Amino acid sequence: MLSLLFFAVLPISCLAKPTSDFYSYSVAVGSGSGTAFSSEGEGRITAIRVWETSNAYITGIQLQYDFIWSKRVGREVGNAHELILFDGEAIIQVSGKYHSNYIYQVMFVTSRGRALIVGQPIQNSFNFYPVHQGAELKLLSGRFNSNGITSLGAHWGLVSSITTSSTQ
Template identity: 70%
Template sequence: MFSLLFFALLCATCLAKPGLVHFSYSRAVGGGSGSSFSSEGQGRITAVRVWEISNAYITGIQLRYDYVWSQKLGRSYGSAKEMVLFDNEVITQVSGKYHSNYIYQVIFVTSRGRSLMVGQPYQRSFNFYPTHPEAELRLLSGRYNGNGITSLGAHWGVVFMDQSNSTDNSP
């Protein structure tokens, strides 16, 4: 009986393989009124666009996954500020400012130390980052009303590149 229990425990330990998938969530900040949103797309985030009302708050955000832009989160107002990521560059931090009614500033920081800062430094600060050192921004979620983004949260994960598409023919 003891041998059977030891064998079952050994099998369960081998199957668990801790650390293979690393996801984390940065809890949303802001008032949270309006409709909920979540970005979605296939592949890595390769660019970001942000709209704002000048000297006011963030009205919309859009992410590009590989070569396809996601739906706008919120609304576009005026011209967008945009950052296109380099090959193998990822978003490692999202920061900014918020008040009870809107997100007033958003800052995207990359693995190369570049950043896109849009909006006004007004009220409370937030700082989103992954819990795993190899994780990157995978999607944004939150809420918006007819005017702008009212809350924002970040979802992080480690992206494992598919080795089956490699052009390296070495054994």
């Protein structure tokens, strides 16, 4: 009887994929000098803030997870550029420009086709996106120094389907 149950459940368990199979990593670009960072938070990313030195490079990034802001990475310079996501909206692409010393531009694209573009469109291009259908940005990692962001990578995966509400 036990072996019959085993053979009945085996095909069903083969069809179910664990969510870890949907994880992917977009390898970091940039010099990689400075202090390592990884954004931290629980749930879905619901907003993004980015700071830049005028006509130069990205100095700081901060993500909001289910309406709680994570620790800022880098430094605040001037006013923050901010994108608040709608219910069910997700970051599905991170692109930009980098040079040997800093990230010069970053662009976050959402599942609704909206984008936050900050920085200068100069130097080498990068384009990060998830490998698996339905995956979204879960966290950013990289390096920063006392001036700005020197390296940036993206981690993708599935986020629970619990819906959240935003102010927009």
